[in-house]
Amino acid sequence: MKSYAFLFWGYLVVWIGLVGYLASLGRRMTALARRIERLENRREA
Amino acid sequence: MSAERPAPPGFVRAAALVARKDLAVEGRTRESMAASLLFALIVLVVFAFAFDLDFVRRTGVSKIVPGMLWVTLAFSAIVGFNRSFATERARDALTGLAIAPVDRGAVLCGKAFANLTLLVLLEAAVIPLTGIFFDVDMVTAAPPLAAVVLLHSAGLAQLGTIFGAVVSRLGRGEAFLATLLLPAATPLFLSAVHCTATVFEGSPLAGDAKWLLITAGLDVLYFLVAWLLADAILEDA
């Protein structure tokens, strides 16, 4: 049924968008957190 | 020579000084006017290729020409706004402006007035040309047309000054001005096209009182916003 195809794509887009953004935020944050730890350790050393 | 520094100029005087300076600079070089006028001409020609005169006549002049006119004005005004701030940046004159002991709101007001004057001069050339290229009688409709154009140009010039000032701080900011200005100017644009169409049809402008009042309100609003945000906009240079 054509209707269901549209429904499927609609939901897919929404979820890819939201989860994808959350994942990219998570990745950026862990990368930054690692850098911060390195910089702070270097300072204390 | 008096040992005391003269008091800094008040708002109106400061704005007038800035406006006069801008217009004097432009009057001498006519750089900005030439660039925007030439661009406007080119846009009109492109429109003539896009919608040929026969098609315009058949569809009805008041349906197409107002839109074409305002698109042309919007883009050529942007050329003008960009150049008005570009000269400042080139000679770092904005620093001088920003640290001068005057109300920064006055500086923006003066610049907006200068931009409006130049815009009106541009329109004085572009509108008759549009009438010629697309066979529209501008003469009988002149007074209401002038009122509509002036009212909407005031808002456009004010917005263009705000965004032009912001964008002049950014590296390679000139490319941005259209991207930022045009979405924000949507209400002005819609109203301008609608009211211009009314004028071309020969209908009385009073029927569009709603649009005209709102535009007048927007003109005031944009002025207030510029005044309130002037310090933040002109802070650094």
Place this chain on the structure above:
Amino acid sequence: MRTGLNRTFAAVLVVSAVLIGCALGLIFLVAPEEKVMGAVQKIFYFHVPIAAMTFLSVFLLLAGGAGYLWTRRAIWDHLAVAASEVGLLFCTLVLITGPIWAKPAWGVWWTWEAKLTTTLILWLLLAGCLLARRYAATPEQGARIGAVLGIVAALDVPIVYKAVDWWRGQHPIVFGPGKTNPLAPGMSEAFGVSMLAVLTLYLVLLIARIRLSSLEERIAELEDASGRFR
């Protein structure tokens, strides 16, 4: 590895996941299929809350921009950036799900009616704000310009809406003044839970994005202090 997101954040994340699960359950298992539009109407359960969050973003952007210009404290700028970015994401989702719903429902992908057009203009304004920040010479300038542009954009949105509304109007009005609740039973609950789910998820993303800005700020402090990078 400290990202600074603590247990409370994790808890809220779990809550939002649970709410989303409930919402999906209600939408697909409980809520009846709409008579006229068929199954595709179910997009509405997320389309409308996402649109609502987009407009919440505009308000938060206004608050963040004004707050930053008033106090010059970084937290307000973090709010403005987060509201712009998450708002842009949600706006994109609205603009994609809208046409996906519209095509089977009305037969066209797009019309220039008030809500759609305003959302498109909003998208352009938010994208412009974010793009302009990138071109700034220093973070402070970026924050200031972002605040100014954000304030102007936020003030402009209602004006654009009214202007386009006068110019045309056609969006299906489901909730309006004086209308009795047009949703069939079963639909209201699904809609309410969806709204809550999307709101919670929005807050999760907003807080995470603000936290990201704080981390970036900390890095800038450390790099300045160590003197080596700059």
